Amino acid sequence: MHLAYPAVLSVLLFCTGLYGVLARRNAILVLMSVELMLNAVNLNLVAFDVWLSRAARDALHSGQALTLFTIAIAAAEIGIGLAIVLAVYRARGTSDIDKLRDTAETRPGPGDDGTEPAAPAMAEKTEAAA
Amino acid sequence: MTLAASSHGFLSPTGVEVAFLLVGIVTLGAAVITVTTKQLVHAALWLVVALGGLAVEYLLLTAEFIAWVQVLIYVGSVVVLLLFGLMLTRAPIGRSPDADSGNRWAALTVAVAAAAALVWVVVDAFRTTWIDLDGAAGGADGGSTAVTGASLFQSWVLPFEALSVLLLAALVGAIVLSRKAAAEGERPQGSTNKAPSDKGKAPSDKDTAPSGKDQAASGKEGVR
Structure with a gap:
């Protein structure tokens, strides 16, 4: 072959x-x-x-x-x-x-991805760290 | 190599090559459907066809033991694990329009470019190379269970044992991952994790809740 x-x-x-x-x-x-x-x-x-x-x-x-x-x-x-x-x-x-973007850097520009889910992502990070 | 090239015709496929080509087309088609279908459970079932086709290819390459290991492990357990994973993550039954992410055209470009480059390199490199499948070494089948077991337990004992330790570590790791997630998931979900988890869970719950209610209702009717 x-x-x-x-x-x-x-x-x-x-x-x-x-x-x-x-x-x-x-x-x-x-x-x-x-x-x-x-x-x-x-x-x-x-x-x-x-x-x-x-x-x-x-x-x-x-x-x-x-x-x-x-x-x-x-x-x-x-x-x-x-x-x-x-x-x-x-x-x-x-x-x-x-949707798993916790480690992504928050973009200052358009703000459709980075800024809005920052608060729950931070909450989940602290919860995961604790 | 040049002797081998002269003894084989350039484009005169043997029977084994024709069978390999046909099974390969089926395997590749099943793989393409696996990565492009919109129905998640169908993707797992087409993966069965692709992996089974690969087992047939191993048989055609005279690697019998690898073929049966492929059938046992991949078709037997990995696909079942994947199906369980799909069910436990409440994958939608039926068409899900967002199965592909937005970067699928970039992915297609990367895949086609990689395929073109690799096919060119491979065909150019092995243009005059033939595999002698007819058993030149006096009928000693290279892929039979006896030969594979002898080489595995004579030359490859130490990697084999290391691999068993790795399997044990994977087993313990999987248990630890699921246990820790369960123990931590119960406590904070009532207090702190409520808002983000509910935000993510809402669509999937909407998808699955009616079917669950229907099942419960039908169960009650069955009892009555």
């Missing part, structure tokens, strides 16, 4: 996940897109492992071992990520990442 087939497929999957991470608004959909990117990396690892092990340049099966490690880390990541999303949802009542 030509190596370009799995490599190009994993590139396209990675860029699809990149678009999802940048364009989605719900935090859980962002996590799904992160999973797509991780799977693209896994496909790349498996393809190169098969190529290199058949070319007798890698006897350790490092690509497949790394794929297993990546899958386990992705499972841990999705667990922690969902716990964080649920904690944020419980504290704020939303999982909309466009």
